[in-house]
Amino acid sequence: MANKPKVPGIIKGLGITMKTAVETMFPDGLLRPPSPSKGASTVQYPHEKEEPVARARGVIALKEDNCTSCMLCARECPDWCIYIEAHKTLAPPRREGGKPRSVNALDRFDIDYSLCMYCGICVEVCPFEALFWSPEYEYSEVRIQDLLHDKSRLDEWMETVPDFEPLEAGSEVKVKKVPR
Amino acid sequence: MIQAVLHPMFGLELAYWQETIIRVLLGLVALLLLTGGAVYLYLFKFVSFMQSRLGPMEAGPYGSMQLLAEVGKWLQKEDIFTEDSDKFIFGIAPAVVLASTFLMFVVIPAGPSAVVADLGTGIYFVLAMSSLSVIGILMAGWASANKYALMGALRAGGQLIAYELPLVLAVLGVVISAGSLNLQDIVAAQSDGAIFGWTGIGNPYILTQIVGFGIFLIAVQAELTQTPFDMPIAESELVAGYQVEYTGIRFLVYFIAEFATAVAFAAVASTLFLGGWQLPGAWGLSDGAMNVIGPLMISTKAVLLVGVVFWVRFSLPRFREDQLQKLAWKVLIPLALANIVVTGVMKVVF
Amino acid sequence: MTAVTDRQKLQYIAAKAADSRVNVELETEGMILNMGPQHPATHGTLRIVAKLDGEQVVAAEPIAGYMHRGYEKLTEVRTYPQITALVNRIDWLGSFANEVPFILASEQLMGIEAPPRAQWIRTLLFEMSRVANLILFLGDMGVQLGAVTPAFFAFRDREFVLDQIEAVTGGRFHPNFDRIGGLKDDLPKGWLAETKNVMNKVRSFCDQIEGLLMNAEVFATRTRGIGVIPADVAMQYGLSGANARASGIDWDLRRDAPFGFVYPELDWKVWTHPDGDSFARFWVRLQEVRESTKMIDQICDGVPGGPIMAKVPRIIKVPAGEAYVTTENPLGEMGFYIVSKGELAPFRVKIRSASFNNVSITPWLLRGVYVPDIITILASLYFILGDIDR
Numbered sequence: 065m066a067n068k069p070k071v072p073g074i075i076k077g078l079g080i081t082m083k084t085a086v087e088t089m090f091p092d093g094l095l096r097p098p099s100p101s102k103g104a105s106t107v108q109y110p111h112e113k114e115e116p117v118a119r120a121r122g123v124i125a126l127k128e129d130n131c132t133s134c135m136l137c138a139r140e141c142p143d144w145c146i147y148i149e150a151h152k153t154l155a156p157p158r159r160e161g162g163k164p165r166s167v168n169a170l171d172r173f174d175i176d177y178s179l180c181m182y183c184g185i186c187v188e189v190c191p192f193e194a195l196f197w198s199p200e201y202e203y204s205e206v207r208i209q210d211l212l213h214d215k216s217r218l219d220e221w222m223e224t225v226p227d228f229e230p231l232e233a234g235s236e237v238k239v240k241k242v243p244r
Numbered sequence: 245m246i247q248a249v250l251h252p253m254f255g256l257e258l259a260y261w262q263e264t265i266i267r268v269l270l271g272l273v274a275l276l277l278l279t280g281g282a283v284y285l286y287l288f289k290f291v292s293f294m295q296s297r298l299g300p301m302e303a304g305p306y307g308s309m310q311l312l313a314e315v316g317k318w319l320q321k322e323d324i325f326t327e328d329s330d331k332f333i334f335g336i337a338p339a340v341v342l343a344s345t346f347l348m349f350v351v352i353p354a355g356p357s358a359v360v361a362d363l364g365t366g367i368y369f370v371l372a373m374s375s376l377s378v379i380g381i382l383m384a385g386w387a388s389a390n391k392y393a394l395m396g397a398l399r400a401g402g403q404l405i406a407y408e409l410p411l412v413l414a415v416l417g418v419v420i421s422a423g424s425l426n427l428q429d430i431v432a433a434q435s436d437g438a439i440f441g442w443t444g445i446g447n448p449y450i451l452t453q454i455v456g457f458g459i460f461l462i463a464v465q466a467e468l469t470q471t472p473f474d475m476p477i478a479e480s481e482l483v484a485g486y487q488v489e490y491t492g493i494r495f496l497v498y499f500i501a502e503f504a505t506a507v508a509f510a511a512v513a514s515t516l517f518l519g520g521w522q523l524p525g526a527w528g529l530s531d532g533a534m535n536v537i538g539p540l541m542i543s544t545k546a547v548l549l550v551g552v553v554f555w556v557r558f559s560l561p562r563f564r565e566d567q568l569q570k571l572a573w574k575v576l577i578p579l580a581l582a583n584i585v586v587t588g589v590m591k592v593v594f
Numbered sequence: 595m596t597a598v599t600d601r602q603k604l605q606y607i608a609a610k611a612a613d614s615r616v617n618v619e620l621e622t623e624g625m626i627l628n629m630g631p632q633h634p635a636t637h638g639t640l641r642i643v644a645k646l647d648g649e650q651v652v653a654a655e656p657i658a659g660y661m662h663r664g665y666e667k668l669t670e671v672r673t674y675p676q677i678t679a680l681v682n683r684i685d686w687l688g689s690f691a692n693e694v695p696f697i698l699a700s701e702q703l704m705g706i707e708a709p710p711r712a713q714w715i716r717t718l719l720f721e722m723s724r725v726a727n728l729i730l731f732l733g734d735m736g737v738q739l740g741a742v743t744p745a746f747f748a749f750r751d752r753e754f755v756l757d758q759i760e761a762v763t764g765g766r767f768h769p770n771f772d773r774i775g776g777l778k779d780d781l782p783k784g785w786l787a788e789t790k791n792v793m794n795k796v797r798s799f800c801d802q803i804e805g806l807l808m809n810a811e812v813f814a815t816r817t818r819g820i821g822v823i824p825a826d827v828a829m830q831y832g833l834s835g836a837n838a839r840a841s842g843i844d845w846d847l848r849r850d851a852p853f854g855f856v857y858p859e860l861d862w863k864v865w866t867h868p869d870g871d872s873f874a875r876f877w878v879r880l881q882e883v884r885e886s887t888k889m890i891d892q893i894c895d896g897v898p899g900g901p902i903m904a905k906v907p908r909i910i911k912v913p914a915g916e917a918y919v920t921t922e923n924p925l926g927e928m929g930f931y932i933v934s935k936g937e938l939a940p941f942r943v944k945i946r947s948a949s950f951n952n953v954s955i956t957p958w959l960l961r962g963v964y965v966p967d968i969i970t971i972l973a974s975l976y977f978i979l980g981d982i983d984r
Contacts, residue, residue, distance in 0.1 A: 073809040074560060080806045081559040081743055085293040105296040105750045117757070119782070121764040142676040183679035183770050188778065197764060234711065234899025235780040295746035391627055395649075395965070471740050472812050475966070561812050562740030564966045565649065 118226040120199035125221035130194035133168040137186035145179035178211040286554040318496040328389035338497035340380035347373040355538030366427035385486040396485025400476035406572040407466035413580030417456040431520035448519040470557040514545035638979025654960035661983040669943040682768040688727030688924040693772040699919040711900040712776035727924035738973035751799040776903035793887040817872040821971035832951035835926030841870035847922035872974035949977030
């Protein structure tokens with residue numbers, strides 16, 4: 065197909081790229097000094113970091129006091145990456161003169177983040193609100209074994225869990241509170 | 245010039261061969277510096293700004309040492325020869341391409357006497373040397389024993405030879421206007437000329453030869469195998485075309501050759517059309533001063549033109565091979581021929 | 595917009611004639627070019643073995659399967675919420691759209707209907723996944739043709755859409771948000787206003803792409819008349835989505851079978867193009883992005899209040915039966931056929947993916963084209979390998 069480049073189309077395209085270049089170099093207009101770091105759409109990662117949103121699925125935190133080792137999360141995980149071991153102990157009775165209650169005490173609660181696919185089914189399924197999402201994402205390790213987070217490490221993540229946000233108008237869902 | 249500088253300073257009388265070596269070294273240094281600057285400025289920074297990002301920022305302040313880092317990286321890579329490849333030809337193909345670039349730079353003047361060799365047939369020599377790179381590309385494609393490389397090289401051969409003609413014909417218009425093939429004479433003709441009697445900025449041929457300038461730039465884009473004419477290196481199909489089997493130093497040589505050729509062609513274009521190393525207008529500066537200012541002038545003009553080349557490269561999609569050829573044979577060559585006829589008539593009439 | 599020219603008709607007739615020729619002629623003439631599983635142009639691990647005669651293709655065969663992950667077998671041992679999490683990864687660019695036909699089919703089996711607010715927000719996220727997917731197509735088409743800059747613009751503007759999806763679902767690429775009976779969670783405050791803002795940016799991106807890529811004469815010469823698919827051939831091969839609409843077939847499941855969505859309540863139109871070449875496919879998808887942004891604006895204004903989830907038992911056991919639901923996904927028509935025997939996991943799930951049928955036309959289509967045109971045609975057909983291979 066013979067083509068004679070008509071001037072408009074290609075020149076307009078060149079104009080668009082030049083406009084983007086100028087916008088990146090002079091984000092405050094041509095009269096101020098150039099500052100490409102401000103005009104570019106990228107973030108210089110190790111030096112500046114973006115804040116992920118509150119609901120971002122970064123890492124799962126465990127509130128050990130709420131967990132009763134019902135094993136629902138371990139069962140529902142599509143990858144079976146949660147390892148739970150518990151034993152029964154006796155807890156003091158709720159009232160004076162009552163029977164001692166038998167409760168589950170957690171021995172081991174590990175989440176293997178090398179398997180986890182960040183689907184959130186465990187957090188959703190937990191009936192006792194012991195698991196929470198946190199937007200932390202900088203926990204990469206050199207050895208793969210270190211990606212197995214044990215109970216204490218999961219407890220540390222609880223500090224980074226943000227509060228649940230208020231919802232849009234018209235919503236009938238009750239906003240829950242994160243137990244601290 | 246070198247005699248003029250060194251004789252008073254050191255009392256040296258240089259023989260011709262010693263002077264030539266110094267000129268060649270200075271020329272090489274100038275070319276490599278310009279290439280490095282063009283690469284950093286355009287390939288790393290300008291294209292990044294066009295794409296709304298910052299480009300390399302870590303190596304050196306604002307990424308200025310990135311090119312050195314890349315050179316170091318390529319130098320320490322393993323030099324691989326595929327089993328079926330023709331080893332000798334595969335090995336020297338990059339050298340052929342680089343040699344043609346350096347040879348092109350030999351005649352480009354950067355001042356009244358700042359030129360490596362002031363040949364009488366300057367522009368003819370430049371165009372002849374630029375065609376040598378085709379041989380290097382075909383050698384690379386065939387010796388790689390790789391179907392993709394072969395296809396890229398064949399496309400390159402067809403494209404480069406086809407676009408030589410508009411290149412040469414566009415230059416002929418300038419040669420007719422200046423009346424000489426010598427590049428220093430062309431620069432002088434531009435600075436001494438007059439536009440309708442006004443000698444303010446001389447007579448840069450971009451004004452009278454605007455069609456020739458356009459054709460020259462398009463042909464240069466094709467000679468450099470840059471988008472929209474980068475079928476030989478079509479990245480999304482052939483993944484680097486004829487360069488695909490090269491690693492290490494040899495790939496680095498291709499990389500440098502591509503940018504050095506861009507700078508060389510831009511320097512040629514600024515000599516032919518923008519007035520070369522002369523300042524616009526008659527400033528009456530001495531030859532010695534012009535030998536220092538001249539290189540700066542032509543560097544600036546060349547870098548600007550390289551900018552245009554890369555601006556077009558990163559904005560447009562690529563042509564298919566047969567559309568490329570149609571553009572060259574059916575559009576550019578007739579235009580260039582018409583340009584020559586009109587220039588000849590105007591030269592005789594006025 | 596031109597009608598099919600005589601040249602295109604001749605090309606079609608020549609292709610049909612080539613049909614009979616290849617059957618008779620003996621094998622191996624010319625060069626066999628293997629555009630192997632690793633290739634920048636094939637959107638993933640698709641392998642195309644092409645027999646070339648110079649630069650012209652004599653025969654081409656796509657070989658898929660390098661990314662087969664065994665979805666249909668996996669679903670036999672997973673519960674419904676787990677399958678929802680997995681299914682995100684079939685078409686990873688418009689990932690919310692993969693969950694929807696599965697959830698709709700399960701809801702059909704269970705006899706549950708999602709409340710209106712959930713249906714509106716489901717439609718909203720469905721359209722947003724379409725916008726995210728097609729923005730990438732617009733940029734990627736430029737890359738395949740040699741213009742690298744539009745791709746960067748595409749990724750930059752796609753980030754805004756992904757940020758919005760992350761703000762509500764928690765995941766940029768794999769939302770895992772649809773549930774049987776509704777959605778997992780409700781929208782955070784200020785999300786609807788921000789989404790309308792983002793859609794403005796997407797519209798300006800579409801204008802940029804139009805000016806930079808579509809109006810460049812180079813683009814027109816590279817795509818007009820290349821890879822013409824007549825309407826009857828498109829229907830025989832089961833093309834769907836924008837590929838079919840670009841050949842003039844006026845078929846859009848959002849208008850013709852909007853089961854579970856709120857499309858009948860919105861004011862929108864279906865875009866078709868009579869030509870059926872690569873330019874038409876690009877043009878149709880560009881207009882679809884613009885139309886989707888308008889739809890999203892309308893939905894943002896019209897989301898009703900109410901519950902986000904219907905009454906659903908905790909442990910989901912879908913009653914025995916079969917259901918098949920197809921939806922208009924960004925890539926084409928995607929369908930889930932669920933056979934359930936009343937247990938926790940389905941007995942069999944068959945996934946009808948759009949890209950598998952879209953890529954099946956390549957042997958017919960690639961005959962007689964030049965090698966660079968292979969790239970253009972594959973780029974314009976727009977398939978995702980995860981969708982072909984599942």
